[in-house]
Amino acid sequence: MAVTLGIGTIKGAWIARSEDREHWTLTGPHLKGWEVTTFGRAPNADYLASTGSTWYGAAIHRSEDLESWSQYPDPPKHADDRKLARIWTLATNNDTIYGGVAEAGLFTSDDGGANWEGVDGLNQHESQPHWQPGLGGLAAHRILFSRSDPSRIWCAISAVGVFRSDDGGSTWHSRNDGVTKVAPSEDRGDIGFCVHCITNDPKDPNRLWRQDHSGVYRTTDGGDSWERIENGLPAAFGFPITRHHHSGRLFVVPLESDEYRMPVGGRLEVYVSDDDGESWKTSSDGLPVDTYAGPLRDAMDCDQLDAGGVYMGTTAGAVHWTRDGGEQWHTLPHTFPRISSITVLDAN
């Protein structure tokens, strides 16, 4: 079982490769000096990486071999005066790449990432003038698709909420009922939800799970209604949530409250659920104790191989992984800069 990981940090990217998910070789830094905010794969199998910089803005790069990178001249650009602060996610569905960016917007590319068009139904949504940023900015950071219903797409925007399209991206509607708002506003009941990450069952267009600023939730009706699923968790705050689709196991990393945002009691723990979030248990053997850094929203990914490999990077620059669905965790013997993104680029 061979895996290639992209490790995106605030100072560049590293590529980790393993034939057995036990022994790893590392190359990097690639795109040295640039924050690598996320990775993707183009329809033609090109590798994609987005970069950001306090000084120089955001851009998208492509590579055929993960060694040589070239930058596309034109990243996504809003039709109005909203600026491109960061590219948060690059998600490919069939022949189209979807890019989620800050200031919050969704864009598509049908030529591998060279040219982008705005998804007007979301970018010009009637609620958009009322969108407000969270601490991480006003970010469209996760896009999900349904294998069984190609017309259904979800986009998570913080601190706005989850939007769903049932017509392939033409029109979008807020889908956050049941979630606690973090930005109370009497006049706008449909926005003000600080979604941190979402994952779904790609075979079922109705089932999603959500790590929100306000807690952990699930929906069984495509997002029409959400319910809390926090039984067994030591804290409800956190950033990533991921799912091993073969087994259905869910993974979250609880952090102590939105004020502190640290592993509870200085112990980095991953919690798993084998009953769709009904209950959670720790599955953290091998993770370090006395650790006060956790993963950001894009810094946890699952390889989807039969024996589920899960990979996470922390803001302290550590990479932890499991090759048995979380029964035992391991740590790369490297300290990276603050990790923004961990992405499984190849798994077979």
Place this chain on the structure above:
Amino acid sequence: MAEVEVTLPRMLARLVDGARVVTVDARTVFGAIEAVVELHPELRVHIFDEAGEVREHIACFHNGSAISRDHAVAPDDRVTVLQAVSGG
């Protein structure tokens, strides 16, 4: 038109062919930077913002002095695009 040397910050030079000094023909400081961007379109998004202005955290110097972008250049002048001392 005057032939001038434009010096790029290291991070931007590495995005193109690695050369930190590019020689171009221009009439003004802004024209010199525009000429470099014409040669290397990947640099436009990094030097200019969406409104076409030089990004907030980039400074442009002419013969070692900070001047306006419309300042005229003479043969053998030096234009330096500099990463501002900000951030961490």
